[in-house]
Amino acid sequence: MVKVPTVRFAPVKVPMHRRLQTACCAVGLTLPFFLMFLNFVFIFTPALWPLYIIYLVWFLCWDRGAEGSDNKRWPWLQNMALYKHFREYFPSTLVRTQELDPSKTYIFGAHPHGIIGISVWCNIVNAFSGFEELFPIKLRVATLNSNFYIPFFRDYALLHGFISCARSCLLRVLRKKTSVMIVVGGASEALDARPGVYKIILKRRKGFVKLALETGSSLVPVFCFGENDLYRQLDNPDGSMVRRLQNWGKRVLGFSMPLINGRGIINYDFGLLPHRTHLRTVVGAPIDVPLTPEPTPDQVDHYHKLYMDGLAALFEKHKENETDTIVFL
Numbered sequence: 001m002v003k004v005p006t007v008r009f010a011p012v013k014v015p016m017h018r019r020l021q022t023a024c025c026a027v028g029l030t031l032p033f034f035l036m037f038l039n040f041v042f043i044f045t046p047a048l049w050p051l052y053i054i055y056l057v058w059f060l061c062w063d064r065g066a067e068g069s070d071n072k073r074w075p076w077l078q079n080m081a082l083y084k085h086f087r088e089y090f091p092s093t094l095v096r097t098q099e100l101d102p103s104k105t106y107i108f109g110a111h112p113h114g115i116i117g118i119s120v121w122c123n124i125v126n127a128f129s130g131f132e133e134l135f136p137i138k139l140r141v142a143t144l145n146s147n148f149y150i151p152f153f154r155d156y157a158l159l160h161g162f163i164s165c166a167r168s169c170l171l172r173v174l175r176k177k178t179s180v181m182i183v184v185g186g187a188s189e190a191l192d193a194r195p196g197v198y199k200i201i202l203k204r205r206k207g208f209v210k211l212a213l214e215t216g217s218s219l220v221p222v223f224c225f226g227e228n229d230l231y232r233q234l235d236n237p238d239g240s241m242v243r244r245l246q247n248w249g250k251r252v253l254g255f256s257m258p259l260i261n262g263r264g265i266i267n268y269d270f271g272l273l274p275h276r277t278h279l280r281t282v283v284g285a286p287i288d289v290p291l292t293p294e295p296t297p298d299q300v301d302h303y304h305k306l307y308m309d310g311l312a313a314l315f316e317k318h319k320e321n322e323t324d325t326i327v328f329l
Helices: 016-043 046-062 081-088 118-125 145-149 153-159 167-174 186-190 207-215 241-253 297-318
Strands: 092-096 106-111 139-143 162-164 179-183 197-200 218-225 279-283 325-328
Touching: 016 046, 016 081, 016 153, 081 118, 092 118, 106 118, 106 207, 106 297, 118 139, 118 179, 118 218, 118 279, 139 167, 145 153, 145 162, 162 167, 167 179, 167 207, 207 218, 207 297, 218 297, 279 297, 297 325
Parallel strands: 092 279, 106 179, 106 218, 139 162, 139 179, 197 325
Antiparallel strands: 218 279
16 A cells, blocks of 8 residues: 655744745745746847847956956845845854964865755855854855856855865965865765765865865864755665766766755645754864975875864764764765
């Protein structure tokens, strides 16, 4: 007998502040997709073509290379009430384990990526997280380079302080004494985002360590507890047809496509909104790295091991559920 899944609906009498949080979460998550869709509006509306052409010429010619700039951010944009309620939806907490020297530069490694990296948005990018008060440093968060070739969405990313994760862009920003944050696991890690077991793709990700050595930037491990609990996704074990299709899509498009289920605006069991889960982002102690313009593979391996050990220790010390485990891939 087939068991029909039940859907739990939200009660009619929900406090207004929770309705507002849900609405802001929905708007915050759909806004980037709306900006992408806006391109089709311009493409299929001939009357808008002149404006669209002017805009494309501007960003392809005059604003080219902006993805490697550290001064495009509009602070007032991140201070909108939308993001305050968005953050309260989960809710979110930022934890500092040690003060950072503002005269130094840092490369923060955020783990895990989760489905779409909401913890980084809530606890790092969001002005209401208190990050700038806890860590008085200039920080930019890196994202896929391809995001900066999507009209309208690129400007959304730039104005919120994002930069490209391309090596040349990261080097340029770090040499200006601006710290960067990289979600090291990337799109591949999203396919293994499930509650209970944190599968961290890190063993062969050493480029950020080499970058730290070349710029003398300290490495800072960051763990985002709760990130893997936001969605449930279809089983996709290695070797399965689903996983093979997802890997093919990642190779072609540059990003992964996990098949997910969350909650809806008026129900708790079906939809694309994330579940209300406490997002606790813990920033670990810095690992000092000497300035080494031409690091050897042994030096990279040494500091990579120190980083992995530091991340594992951070996880074990701050995890709230004793059954949670971390696995490095």
